Amino acid sequence: MESHQYLHRVHGKLELRKGDKIRVNQSHLLYSLHRRRLHPPTTTTKPSTMAATASFTNPTTFSSITRRSHNQPSSPPTTFTPKQQPSFKPLISQSTLTRHTSIITASSSSNSSSSSPSSNSTASFHGTCYVVRDNIDTDQIIPAEYLTLVPSKPDEYKKLGSYALIGLPASYETRFINPGEYETKFNIIIAGDNFGCGSSREHAPVALGAAGAVAVVAESYARIFFRNSVATGEIYPLESEVRICDECRTGDVVTIELEQSLLINHTTGKQYGLKPIGDAGPVIEAGGIFAYARKTGMIPA
Incomplete structure (x- = not known):
């Protein structure tokens, strides 16, 4: 120029x-x-x-x-008042709380009822396992076409469970849920690496929980799936110290001991160490982050 x-x-x-x-x-x-x-x-x-x-x-x-050159007075300071947030509607159904209590076997120790909320959970799970491989994404757990279902409605929550893991490829000959049924006979899922990858969907752990699953034992998780599992309180996302999915088969009878961080395969007779669930355990056991906050007095009951 x-x-x-x-x-x-x-x-x-x-x-x-x-x-x-x-x-x-x-x-x-x-x-x-x-x-x-x-x-x-x-x-x-x-x-x-x-x-x-x-x-x-x-x-x-x-x-x-x-302003100073014209000797103009400065404007009075304003006070910022944040807008009050609307009440948050829980994502999961109220039946989630009762479902956990019907499956979890609590420890019989005398001080279990008086333990603090942050203490290690003493729950255990027993049932048959369903084995999947690596990189099971959220679209395989619950396809996007079913995300219009509202989990807070009991009938839609139940229907959401019937579509859990329906996106798995045909190479999985045994289906997680049989067509026309709402609950699975496999209440423990054993997976490989990067379970729950892909898009962020709160419906993914909710669908597994609605189907009757109580825990997933994976080599590793996508971080957002792990957080959604804890926040909704639907399933326990447990990490294995070794690659268990290579040594277990769908239909094996297993037991998970949270206090010992242990998975026992009764079919093969082998035991596997798990990484401690830590502070996430009491949150899941309470039924999710909002139920835990009410239980501990963080928010009004």
Whole structure:
């Protein structure tokens, strides 16, 4: 562009001065102004150029200088009042709480009832397992076409369970749920690496829980699936120390001991160590994060 200004280098920096008519590269000019904004000169700025410098470095400073020059009073400070959030409707059905109590076998120790909510869970699970491989994504757990079902409605919660793991490929000859049924005979799922990957769907752990599953034992999880499992309180997402899915078969009878962090395969006679569930255990046992918050007094019951 044509300009009556040119770039003059002073002490290693570019400055604008009126003078000869030359051609100025626009990108070079913008870059120079950008550098002046990020690295303002350390030398004392003359009063005559203070307003111009402020316009490049901080528009707020320039406006404050203008107000002081006209002796205008500053506007009174305003108080920020956050909007009150609407009440949150739980995602899961109330039947989730009673379902856990009917499956979990609590420890018979005398101090179990008086233990703190953050203590390790003493629950155990017993049943038959369903084995899947690596990278089972949420679209295989519950396809997107069924996400219109509302889990907080009991009839739709039940229907959601009938579609659990319906997206698995045909290579899985044994289906997790038989067609026309609402509950599975496999209440423990054993998986490989990266279980629950793909898009974030709260319906994924809810569908497994609605079908009757109480725990998934995987080599690793997608983080969002793990968090949704804890938040909804539908299933226990347990991690194995070894690759159990290579040594178990669908239909094996297994027991999970949470307190010992142990999985016992009664069909093969082998035992496998599990990683402790930690503080997530009491949240799941309570029925989800909101039920846990009410139980511990974090929010009104």
